[in-house]
Amino acid sequence: MKFTVSQSSLMKALTVVAKGMGANSTLPILSGIYVRAADGTLEFQTNNLTISIRHLIPANVEEPGEAVVSGKVLTSIVKNLSDAAVTFEGSDRTLVISCEKSTFRLNTLNPADWAGFPEVRPERTMELPSELLSKMVDKIYRVTSKETSRPILQGILLTVEDNTIRLVATDSFRLAVCDSSVEAPAGEAFRAIVPGTVFHDVLSMPTMTDTLSIGTTESQIVFTFGNTTFVSRRIEGNFPDYKQLLPPTCATAVGLDVAEFSSALKRVSVIALQNASVRFDIDADAGLMRLSARSPEQGESSETLPCDVEGQSLSIALNYHYVFDCVNAVSESRQMRLELQGSVQPGIFKCNGKVNYLYLLMPVRL
Numbered sequence: 001m002k003f004t005v006s007q008s009s010l011m012k013a014l015t016v017v018a019k020g021m022g023a024n025s026t027l028p029i030l031s032g033i034y035v036r037a038a039d040g041t042l043e044f045q046t047n048n049l050t051i052s053i054r055h056l057i058p059a060n061v062e063e064p065g066e067a068v069v070s071g072k073v074l075t076s077i078v079k080n081l082s083d084a085a086v087t088f089e090g091s092d093r094t095l096v097i098s099c100e101k102s103t104f105r106l107n108t109l110n111p112a113d114w115a116g117f118p119e120v121r122p123e124r125t126m127e128l129p130s131e132l133l134s135k136m137v138d139k140i141y142r143v144t145s146k147e148t149s150r151p152i153l154q155g156i157l158l159t160v161e162d163n164t165i166r167l168v169a170t171d172s173f174r175l176a177v178c179d180s181s182v183e184a185p186a187g188e189a190f191r192a193i194v195p196g197t198v199f200h201d202v203l204s205m206p207t208m209t210d211t212l213s214i215g216t217t218e219s220q221i222v223f224t225f226g227n228t229t230f231v232s233r234r235i236e237g238n239f240p241d242y243k244q245l246l247p248p249t250c251a252t253a254v255g256l257d258v259a260e261f262s263s264a265l266k267r268v269s270v271i272a273l274q275n276a277s278v279r280f281d282i283d284a285d286a287g288l289m290r291l292s293a294r295s296p297e298q299g300e301s302s303e304t305l306p307c308d309v310e311g312q313s314l315s316i317a318l319n320y321h322y323v324f325d326c327v328n329a330v331s332e333s334r335q336m337r338l339e340l341q342g343s344v345q346p347g348i349f350k351c352n353g354k355v356n357y358l359y360l361l362m363p364v365r366l
Contacts, residue, residue, distance in 0.1 A: 001065020001090035003037040005057065007081045007099065012206050013044050013057050014075045016228055019201050020046030020053035021071040033071040034114045037088075038064040045117050046071065051198060054117050055207065056227040067095050068109040077104055118231050120222050122215025126160055126190040128182060130212040130225065134203040136167050136178045136355055139329040143359075144196030145171035152237040155193040158214070160184050168242055169196060174322050175242055175360040176329070192216050193239055198232045205230075245346070245360060250339035254282055254289060255308035258336050258351075262327045264303045268293050269320040271301040277364045278320040280347075282340070284309045293320075316343050317364045323349075326359040 014033070022030030025048065034045040042059045045052070067090045077097060078086070086099045090108065097104040137156065145153035150172075157168040166179040184190075192214065202223045203212070215222040216234065223230040269278055272293040281290040287309055292302035330336055330351040339348045343366055349359040 001037050001067060002063040002088065003042065003059045003061040004085050004087045005042060005059040007078060007083050007086050009057050009059075010086055011078050013042070013055050014071075014078055016055045016205055016207055017044045017046040017053045018071065018075060020048055020051050020230075022048035028070075029068060029109050029113055031071055032068040032109055033074060034066070034068050034111065035088075036064075036066040036111075037061045045114070047115055047117075050233055052118055052231045054229045065090055066111040068111050068114055069095055069106055073106060117229075118220070120215070120217055120220055120231055122222050123217055124190060125213055125215040126184070126188075127211050127213045128160070128165060130203060130208050130210060132180060132182065132355070133165070133212060134208075136165070136180065137199050137203055139178050139355065139357055140167055140169040140176035141196040141200045142325055143169040143171055143174055143176040147171075151235055152193065152239060154196055155235040155239070156196050156199050157239045157242075158190070158192050158194055158199075160188075160190040168239070170240060170242060173319075173362050174325075175245060175358075176326075177242065177358040178355050180355045190214075192221055193235045193237075194221055195232060195235060198230075202230050246348070246358075247341055247345075250311065250341055250348070252282055252284065252309065252311035252314045252340040254310075254338040254340075256289075256305070256336050256338060257307075258327065258330060258333055260305060261336070262324075262331070264291055264305055265320060265323060265327070268301045268303050269324075271295050271298050272320060273298060276319045276321050277317045278323070279315065279317045279366065280338075281315045282307075282309055282313055284311060284313045314340050314343065315366060316340055316347055317366045318347055318361055319364055322361050326361070329359070330357055 025031050030048055036043040040061055042057050044055045081099045084100050089096045093108050095106045095108050153171055159166045163184055164179055165182040168177050207226050207228050209225045213224040219234055221232050221234050268291045274295055279292045288304050289307045290304045294300045326349050333351045336351045346360045346362050351357045
């Protein structure tokens with residue numbers, strides 16, 4: 001095997017497939033990168049038994065061949081090379097890498113032991129605008145659960161129906177829903193539960209194209225864009241029926257300036273070190289909302305904000321860490337709305353725009 005490729009092109013390819021390398025695996029080959037050179041093309045593959053990634057780039061291939069090399073070592077080498085031509089020569093389980101005055105000789109693993117890329121034929125596929133999808137995933141993927149005991153809550157529910165794309169995530173303490181208009185084939189509906197971190201990683205790829213094709217089989221989900229294919233296991237199970245949590249009306253609605261609310265919450269929460277609770281007291285008659293926090297060790301803090309209030313006066317306490325996740329998700333907007341049923345019912349934040357956003361949050365004890 002012998003080929004030459006630019007350092008920048010090689011580094012981008014390694015960045016793409018790095019997400020599929022096994023971390024701390026007992027099987028060394030799962031921490032490796034499979035490289036195949038043939039017909040002017042380099043093929044890179046990684047596989048950690050949960051996700052598989054394949055990426056292709058053009059190269060000057062003099063002799064075809066294949067090798068499996070430590071992904072961590074190869075990435076470290078390429079990262080520190082000059083932006084120049086890099087030549088690879090492989091034979092007898094060794095790989096020689098040379099770039100300008102630098103030379104590296106690496107031991108390789110047997111490519112015959114490589115599992116090969118999964119041949120997946122999706123039963124359903126949907127092509128979606130990647131920029132819009134990326135914005136939507138950014139707003140909700142942090143709401144997915146970190147607990148492995150309920151895998152379904154680690155996923156994002158993706159639905160496309162009636163020219164509307166909707167993403168839903170929950171960790172049982174809070175729920176995030178965002179939707180937007182999208183052109184989709186008439187009468188065609190699409191539904192899948194996508195692992196949250198996988199969804200975010202795919203859309204963060206440096207090789208992402210204007211559109212992303214998402215396909216599903218009974219057990220896998222396939223992302224295809226440009227010269228990259230990303231295959232992940234699907235999450236098994238039924239996603240919670242989130243619609244039953246959303247009340248048709250509210251007792252109190254508060255219109256908030258996002259920037260003012262964010263700044264006030266940041267100041268008040270400085271006191272809430274041990275107790276992450278911030279109290280919201282809404283005065284409907286005065287058109288005011290008072291934020292306050294209390295800590296036996298640190299003391300107290302409070303701040304009053306003018307706001308538009310519809311309905312009755314009400315008090316509720318919320319976890320400010322979770323509220324900040326909501327505020328950060330809508331930071332580009334000027335206005336948001338807080339809807340309340342009572343002090344022991346969930347609070348619902350809403351923000352409308354090109355992407356409509358809803359964030360439901362369970363209260364804490366007053």
